[in-house]
Amino acid sequence: MSGAAGGVASVGRVQLKLRKTLKGHLAKIYAMHWSADSRQMVSASQDGKLLVWDCFTGNKLVAVPLKSAWVMSVAFAPSGNLVASGGLDNICTVYNIKAASPKTLRELDAHTGYLSCCRFLSDSEIITASDKLKRPQTIMFTNHIGDCMSLALSPDMNTFISGACDSLAKLWDVRDGACKQTFSGHTSDINAIAFFPSGNAVITGSDDCSCKMYDLRSDQEVIGYQDTSLNAGVTSLALSSSGRLIFAGYDDFNCHIWDSLKGEKVGVLSGHDNRVSCTGVPDDGMGVCTGSWDSFLKLWN
């Protein structure tokens, strides 16, 4: 792919500025997720709280106290009315944040392992990843051998991809629960996974310090993103709206920016004092948010 992209214009050095630092959490931030309105964002910290932020003003809108502080994942429902979180309690809890004070709506507790990731299909359906992936109604996706660490929904919501500690990425059909494709190549846990915006490729980030792009239709890896100077595992990743830029958070406290077509590092977001644990780009692509174990969230564009 990098050979094929030889003729594509370079993006040059990508230099984004830190626009806001969101302070409020008292402990490591483990997860964040943008709302579909590209303005609100929810973050989860092991201080035992979910915070919903207005990223235009930097204000905290809602604070949701968690029963269990060991949270690993958080998700915003497309409607903006609900958020969900889960972690070492093995439970996915759904909260109504539009109520006068945040109300626990449902507790989905049929997981046998910790909840590493969750994503809403709608206000009434959520996909959760634990040692097994499941959709609470009927379908259990039991194909990963190792713990599933991350999942991402396709743009058309018909499929989703999962990355696991068995170093494999798998593509699943949302409706019939079948595993359609499996992608190998990483040599360690896949911690982060995202769809290329066209829906035809997926990007993975792993503890083996590399990211990879797999093309779905040709069923293979088309490019790897690694650098000998980068010896830290990838914890999270997000793509810019055109898919050209990959923002990958690493254990080295930075978020490195990759040119997805040419496979080159084109920038870095530095400023966190600890591991970058989560990264997200809102639907309108206006910026990128990084969350860290240093308890801060930073907005860049």
Next chain:
Amino acid sequence: MSTTNNIAQARKLVEQLRIEAGIERIKVKTTVFCHVCVSKAAADLMSYCEQHARSDPLLVGVPTSENPFKDKKPCIIL
């Protein structure tokens, strides 16, 4: 007892591999030196990026006046 489990697991694995083998693949031909011989897959990804590049705020930059995340400084009356 464990042999039965192994057989059941192996059966499941074979079934899964059968499903995956049945998927139609488009061929990827990537050559390092020949810019003319691009695979359809790589070409599609490149064309998507190109089409959407102009509307990607993180690529083209966000004008200060329209930047929703930028802190707005209050006006000071001297």
